Amino acid sequence: MNKQTLLNKAAPAALMALMLGTALAQDNPPPMVVERPTSAQWYEQGQEAVRAAQQLQPNTGKARNVILFVGDGMGVTTVTAARILEGQQRNADGESNRLSFEKFPYLAHSVTASANQQTSDSAPTATAMVTGIKTNEGALSVDQNIAKNESSAEVIAAASLQTILEQAEANGLSTGVVSTARITHATPAANYAHIGNRDWEGDALLPAGSTVKDIAAQLIDFPHGNGIDVALGGGRAFFMSNQSVDPEYPALKGMRNDNRNLIDQWLTQTHSAYVWDQAGFAAIDTAKTNHLLGLFEPLHMQYSVDQHKDGAGEPTLAAMTATAIEILQKNPDGFYLMVEAGRIDHAHHDGNAYRALTDTIALDEAVRMAQAMTSSDDTLIIVTADHSHTFTLAGYPSRGNPILGKAAINGVPQKDLSGKPYSTLGYANGPGYTGDGPRPDLSAIDTMHPDYLQEAAIPLEDETHGGEDVAIYADGPLAHLFHGTMEQNVIYHVMAAALGLNQQ
Ligand SMILES: [Zn+2]
Numbered sequence: 001m002n003k004q005t006l007l008n009k010a011a012p013a014a015l016m017a018l019m020l021g022t023a024l025a026q027d028n029p030p031p032m033v034v035e036r037p038t039s040a041q042w043y044e045q046g047q048e049a050v051r052a053a054q055q056l057q058p059n060t061g062k063a064r065n066v067i068l069f070v071g072d073g074m075g076v077t078t079v080t081a082a083r084i085l086e087g088q089q090r091n092a093d094g095e096s097n098r099l100s101f102e103k104f105p106y107l108a109h110s111v112t113a114s115a116n117q118q119t120s121d122s123a124p125t126a127t128a129m130v131t132g133i134k135t136n137e138g139a140l141s142v143d144q145n146i147a148k149n150e151s152s153a154e155v156i157a158a159a160s161l162q163t164i165l166e167q168a169e170a171n172g173l174s175t176g177v178v179s180t181a182r183i184t185h186a187t188p189a190a191n192y193a194h195i196g197n198r199d200w201e202g203d204a205l206l207p208a209g210s211t212v213k214d215i216a217a218q219l220i221d222f223p224h225g226n227g228i229d230v231a232l233g234g235g236r237a238f239f240m241s242n243q244s245v246d247p248e249y250p251a252l253k254g255m256r257n258d259n260r261n262l263i264d265q266w267l268t269q270t271h272s273a274y275v276w277d278q279a280g281f282a283a284i285d286t287a288k289t290n291h292l293l294g295l296f297e298p299l300h301m302q303y304s305v306d307q308h309k310d311g312a313g314e315p316t317l318a319a320m321t322a323t324a325i326e327i328l329q330k331n332p333d334g335f336y337l338m339v340e341a342g343r344i345d346h347a348h349h350d351g352n353a354y355r356a357l358t359d360t361i362a363l364d365e366a367v368r369m370a371q372a373m374t375s376s377d378d379t380l381i382i383v384t385a386d387h388s389h390t391f392t393l394a395g396y397p398s399r400g401n402p403i404l405g406k407a408a409i410n411g412v413p414q415k416d417l418s419g420k421p422y423s424t425l426g427y428a429n430g431p432g433y434t435g436d437g438p439r440p441d442l443s444a445i446d447t448m449h450p451d452y453l454q455e456a457a458i459p460l461e462d463e464t465h466g467g468e469d470v471a472i473y474a475d476g477p478l479a480h481l482f483h484g485t486m487e488q489n490v491i492y493h494v495m496a497a498a499l500g501l502n503q504q
Helices: 003-009 012-023 039-055 076-089 122-131 153-158 164-170 186-192 215-220 262-267 278-282 304-309 317-328 344-349 353-373 490-499
Strands: 065-071 106-111 174-182 230-234 272-275 291-295 335-341 379-385 391-393 425-430 456-459 470-475 485-487
Touching: 065 122, 065 353, 065 490, 076 353, 076 391, 076 470, 122 164, 122 186, 122 490, 164 174, 164 186, 164 335, 164 490, 174 186, 174 317, 186 215, 186 335, 215 262, 230 317, 262 272, 262 291, 278 317, 291 317, 304 353, 317 335, 317 353, 335 353, 344 353, 353 379, 379 490, 485 490
Parallel strands: 065 335, 065 379, 106 485, 174 230, 174 335, 230 291, 272 291, 425 456
Antiparallel strands: 106 470, 379 470, 391 425
């Protein structure tokens, strides 16, 4: 529906408000003035896209390396909004901008429903991607017959699903997990841990009498190949005993009750290093380091836009990706690396589009880094999300309207039925709910502020995941196997086929 139809459909009072709105100057930055293609250029660009598609040759070779990037909660709306924001930050035309992975030649839809959920959490979705099998809410690399609170190690072992990372280790490849969330959080953990309940990240969180090993201990005691080679992220507290003082926050202690110091155990491995701050990270000599553990926060790492405020400093997702690749690619037999932008999801849960989008841009930079350090001849790069969110991009804003601003036509904000402006970005539910009483008047509110929470229709403490499909972007060997609408667990099967695992 265009604006004219909208006006025709609007009730007289609303029409008055809309007309009044156009007469009042509103506090919204004007749309960006950018050079736009002529009609002839639009046509020629379409022709060029067809010529390029006709030239596309699938790479049917074997992959030496596979890199799986997961934007946690990075639905298609998030990608669209991030591409516009990234372009606008460079004073470019945001709508025609493309993030690095949006230029990949192959794309599919990923159906994210889990074995028992219509809208999924990150545990079964990560399990689907790294084991090839769908499972239940909360479950990490165990099958759907396991109860969430199953606490018997024997029962868990019998129901464990082999992961692509374990297979890579068993076949002599190097392996790594990188995340801006706790490294024991669902997405990275599905790669190396088997447990019914994703919340059992440290031993103190296990139920009494449990014989199951907690997630942090499973990372360090990893029994396959020569162990995980690189693990970088947050979650330090689950690796330190409750007697040890945190190096960055002296008021905090570790959270292990079992007297184990998993970091010391890691350091006894050959050519192993451990870092917890930016200075230590920057000093790593990747030529001499074969096993690197980096834990940069007691819990999650900072959002990318907040990293500069961190006392001890933190590496960016792109820097962690680069260091991981430098270490892993020393292995001539190749590597498997999972990289998660884990906090896109957290910002969305908080109803804060700004940090969700800037963390998506940080993921884009990490993908760009990986592309620069590898070749699509022998490296399969996949960029996808585990699930979406209730995030919307709507109204009829002009091309070039600031994506975080109010939905405005040529700088004049559009109005709701009560004559108040609204933002282009919003949520179907979450903490941004303001529905008790009249909508707030956003006229004098800076919706582009980093801490602004977009409005939500339904009041919830945490905004929820969304159940629609997410995209899979792929480049490299067997990337062309991603096509159409696919079940999420197919991602594993393409990665295994590309690496020549599971050959029958
Ligand atoms: Zn979430």
